[in-house]
Amino acid sequence: MTATERTMSPPHDRDTMSPTDEEANSGIRLPGEGSMWVFVLGDMIIFGAYFVIFMIERTSESAVFLQSQQHLNQTIGLINTLVMLTSSWFVARAVRACRAGDYQGATRLTVCGFLCGVVFILIKIYEWSVEIGHGYTLASNDFFMFYFMLTGVHLLHVVLGLIILGIVFRELRRPTLRRASMVESGATYWHMVDMLWIVIFALVYLLR
Amino acid sequence: MKALINARLTLVWLVLCAVTIVSWWLGGTAEHHGHFVFSTPVTIGVLAIGLFKCRLIMQNFMEVRTAPRWLRLFTDIWLVAFWGAVLAIYLY
Amino acid sequence: MTVVVSTPPTPGAEPDDYQRYRPKSKTDQWICWWSILIFYNLFGLIFVVLTRVMPPPSPHLSTGQIVHFFQVHSLTIKIGFGLLMVVIGFSSWANGLVVFHMKRMSVGSVWAYSYIAALAVGALPGCLFAALCFLTAVFRPDRNPHIMALLYDMGLLMFVGSLGCFATMYLVFALAILLDKNKIFPKWLAYVTIWQIVTEVMAAPVFIFKRGPFSWNGSISFWQGTVIFVIWEVCVVFVLYKAIREQPPRETDAGLLMRSASRIRARRGHEVTADS
Amino acid sequence: MSAQQVELEQPEVVGLPNSTNNITAQTISLWITPIIAAAFLIAFVAFPGFRPPMSPNMTAVQVAAFFGEHTTMIRVSMIIYDLLGVMLVPFFMLIVVQMKRMAAPSHVFAYSYLSAVATGATLFAVADLFWLVAAFRPGRSPDLVQLLNDMAWIVFTAPVGMFIAANICLALAIYLDPHPRPIFSRWIGHFNLAVAALVVPAACAAVIRTGPLAWNGFVSFWLRIGTFGIYLIVMFFALRSAITRQALEERAAS
Numbered sequence: 043m044t045a046t047e048r049t050m051s052p053p054h055d056r057d058t059m060s061p062t063d064e065e066a067n068s069g070i071r072l073p074g075e076g077s078m079w080v081f082v083l084g085d086m087i088i089f090g091a092y093f094v095i096f097m098i099e100r101t102s103e104s105a106v107f108l109q110s111q112q113h114l115n116q117t118i119g120l121i122n123t124l125v126m127l128t129s130s131w132f133v134a135r136a137v138r139a140c141r142a143g144d145y146q147g148a149t150r151l152t153v154c155g156f157l158c159g160v161v162f163i164l165i166k167i168y169e170w171s172v173e174i175g176h177g178y179t180l181a182s183n184d185f186f187m188f189y190f191m192l193t194g195v196h197l198l199h200v201v202l203g204l205i206i207l208g209i210v211f212r213e214l215r216r217p218t219l220r221r222a223s224m225v226e227s228g229a230t231y232w233h234m235v236d237m238l239w240i241v242i243f244a245l246v247y248l249l250r
Numbered sequence: 251m252k253a254l255i256n257a258r259l260t261l262v263w264l265v266l267c268a269v270t271i272v273s274w275w276l277g278g279t280a281e282h283h284g285h286f287v288f289s290t291p292v293t294i295g296v297l298a299i300g301l302f303k304c305r306l307i308m309q310n311f312m313e314v315r316t317a318p319r320w321l322r323l324f325t326d327i328w329l330v331a332f333w334g335a336v337l338a339i340y341l342y
Numbered sequence: 343m344t345v346v347v348s349t350p351p352t353p354g355a356e357p358d359d360y361q362r363y364r365p366k367s368k369t370d371q372w373i374c375w376w377s378i379l380i381f382y383n384l385f386g387l388i389f390v391v392l393t394r395v396m397p398p399p400s401p402h403l404s405t406g407q408i409v410h411f412f413q414v415h416s417l418t419i420k421i422g423f424g425l426l427m428v429v430i431g432f433s434s435w436a437n438g439l440v441v442f443h444m445k446r447m448s449v450g451s452v453w454a455y456s457y458i459a460a461l462a463v464g465a466l467p468g469c470l471f472a473a474l475c476f477l478t479a480v481f482r483p484d485r486n487p488h489i490m491a492l493l494y495d496m497g498l499l500m501f502v503g504s505l506g507c508f509a510t511m512y513l514v515f516a517l518a519i520l521l522d523k524n525k526i527f528p529k530w531l532a533y534v535t536i537w538q539i540v541t542e543v544m545a546a547p548v549f550i551f552k553r554g555p556f557s558w559n560g561s562i563s564f565w566q567g568t569v570i571f572v573i574w575e576v577c578v579v580f581v582l583y584k585a586i587r588e589q590p591p592r593e594t595d596a597g598l599l600m601r602s603a604s605r606i607r608a609r610r611g612h613e614v615t616a617d618s
Numbered sequence: 619m620s621a622q623q624v625e626l627e628q629p630e631v632v633g634l635p636n637s638t639n640n641i642t643a644q645t646i647s648l649w650i651t652p653i654i655a656a657a658f659l660i661a662f663v664a665f666p667g668f669r670p671p672m673s674p675n676m677t678a679v680q681v682a683a684f685f686g687e688h689t690t691m692i693r694v695s696m697i698i699y700d701l702l703g704v705m706l707v708p709f710f711m712l713i714v715v716q717m718k719r720m721a722a723p724s725h726v727f728a729y730s731y732l733s734a735v736a737t738g739a740t741l742f743a744v745a746d747l748f749w750l751v752a753a754f755r756p757g758r759s760p761d762l763v764q765l766l767n768d769m770a771w772i773v774f775t776a777p778v779g780m781f782i783a784a785n786i787c788l789a790l791a792i793y794l795d796p797h798p799r800p801i802f803s804r805w806i807g808h809f810n811l812a813v814a815a816l817v818v819p820a821a822c823a824a825v826i827r828t829g830p831l832a833w834n835g836f837v838s839f840w841l842r843i844g845t846f847g848i849y850l851i852v853m854f855f856a857l858r859s860a861i862t863r864q865a866l867e868e869r870a871a872s
Binding site for chain 1: 286288292300331336340342
């Protein structure tokens with residue numbers, strides 16, 4: 043793409059694939075669409091408030107929280123964290139592959155990230171069913187109320203993330219649909235889901 | 251170049267997994283005869299690892315490292331404010 | 343949907359005759375926009391100041407305390423919700439304005455109509471029935487206290503807990519903005535709207551808990567949800583203002599078709615250059 | 619590329635008849651209304667609670683006794699309302715369709731009207747259900763029968779807001795229509811505003827238990843219902859002439 047062509051194209055040409063274009067200019071750039079960052083940063087603040095409220099409630103009943111924590115399977119939490127991190131790793135590499143023009147590789151990596159997300163959901167469902175089987179539900183006590191609500195709303199974000207990754211997959215497969223910004227935006231969102239899980243793992247499972 | 255970037259990503263991923271296992275192990279140390287006990291050092295350790303992991307993900311996976319200054323500032327302020335608030339509430 | 347022909351209109355009676363007289367002004371849109379400002383402030387006055395439904399009174403009051411609540415606030419509930427009976431209809435004007443702009447989007451009318459239907463349903467449990475339950479309660483102060491408690495629970499649970507109507511509305515609104523190619527509303531508004539769906543989910547446990555952050559007056563189910571709702575509403579009012587301003591006068595459906603067509607063309611043209 | 623451009627810049631005229639053109643559907647919707655209105659009148663006369671309207675000051679025992687005594691007629695009249703109450707909706711949708719034909723600057727008021735009518739109709743559908751539930755087991759605790767009766771009367775009488783907002787919408791749309799031969803003439807706009815003003819006091823029925831503003835009072839009951847009846851009649855003729863003119867214009871155009 044020559045300079046003249048670039049100036050002639052409409053201002054929203056960032057929608058379309060322009061590999062190495064921005065990176066050539068300078069190292070500094072915002073990956074993905076700005077609107078996705080509004081979403082991600084806002085979500086971080088909203089979830090931050092949920093977690094802070096969790097901590098405040100915890101101080102008033104810390105013994106109950108600590109005892110209830112014991113009924114969670116820490117190892118399942120660990121495995122899920124590793125699955126989520128791996129998923130993020132795949133998706134991060136998919137973005138790099140896409141930027142380098144390796145669309146097949148990007149597609150493959152996105153699928154791997156997607157499958158890790160599915161595994162995460164399956165493990166989560168198994169974990170929930172074990173807890174419910176032991177008689178711990180939303181109404182058991184304040185700890186389990188938070189446990190189910192926080193992991194539940196996180197799971198909702200995972201499902202939304204899988205839908206977004208599905209859209210990314212669809213766009214990567216068809217040359218006419220490929221948009222670097224979409225791949226980057228989807229990845230940004232997915233990493234945020236990963237990061238929120240890390241906070242949940244630390245606060246709900248590991249805090250003593 | 252591509253291999254180098256991927257090597258960096260892979261290194262980040264390995265570090266993330268490793269510190270996750272460390273924090274899991276840390277959590278397991280705070281017990282007495284099979285019962286969890288309060289432990290401020292363990293909590294501080296877990297929270298520090300949490301902050302570290304969040305920052306690694308944001309900087310490398312979310313590419314905040316090469317993002318405009320306002321985003322770098324915002325994410326770092328969020329990290330400090332959020333994890334600081336959590337620790338402050340815990341210690342209070 | 344009317345597709346208007348751009349051929350010069352022949353004088354005399356013909357169906358499109360009315361379209362020719364369509365004025366360039368946007369008076370009706372501005373009336374609707376101002377009605378949002380006026381009536382949402384009025385609703386705030388009614389719900390927050392007069393009737394004390396926002397922030398909601400506690401869910402773990404005893405029956406005696408509930409009767410006392412209705413006694414103390416009887417007069418303001420009567421004034422506030424009596425007023426609401428008259429002004430509630432103006433909430434539909436806001437719906438009309440949003441739907442009009444959703445219909446300008448390139449995604450067709452499905453979600454615009456879903457929006458209007460979901461809100462037409464939602465106005466009842468989400469707003470009116472809380473008022474009607476409270477009005478019925480203060481109508482006869484000598485009513486059996488257990489019935490008073492029933493009306494209290496029914497009113498407040500419907501008010502805070504009518505989740506689906508609004509979640510549906512948020513969902514179709516977000517989807518429409520995300521897929522729209524005419525750029526009627528900015529994309530970030532879609533994401534702000536998705537937070538609203540999350541807050542509806544976080545309000546689901548109000549049916550379970552009488553205390554704590556997930557009760558109907560709790561920090562998460564009520565306070566955080568309300569803060570995000572206010573942010574969302576301010577964004578919508580602002581975005582509607584811009585959308586009305588930027589709408590070309592005498593815009594026809596054909597004009598909108600052209601708008602999206604030129605975008606598609608621009609993108610295709612760009613791909614040609616990008617592929618070569 | 620240039621061929622594509624031409625194709626895109628001149629969108630084809632869609633050959634399907636557009637939705638406002640269907641004169642037959644409109645005519646049927648119009649003529650359903652007198653039938654529904656007649657049934658309404660029968661149900662109105664048949665409901666013992668309307669002759670005279672029940673007083674809000676009846677005690678719980680009196681209310682329960684009333685439902686025990688008149689169970690059959692309450693059921694008959696309210697089942698008629700339940701079946702037919704929402705069948706007035708096509709009539710109001712006729713107004714929406716005609717509003718969309720107007721030369722008003724945009725369709726916002728038509729959509730607002732639609733939204734208001736949908737909620738208003740739901741309220742109407744709920745009120746008679748409360749009466750039917752009350753009459754289902756008249757042996758229920760009198761307190762509960764009274765509660766159901768109160769809710770029915772309040773829902774039936776007080777929430778006039780939707781009707782008011784819809785009427786103001788229509789009036790504004792008429793005023794903003796600059797066409798020399800508008801679909802609805804100006805005085806229909808004035809009439810709609812007057813109707814809106816006349817039903818406003820009925821909202822007091824949810825608050826006041828005696829006098830003309832109580833739900834059995836002159837203003838809240840007779841004036842409101844009378845106004846609504848006259849509104850239906852006037853709008854019936856206004857719509858009939860609008861549809862007739864539309865049919866003539868379309869015939870002339872084709």
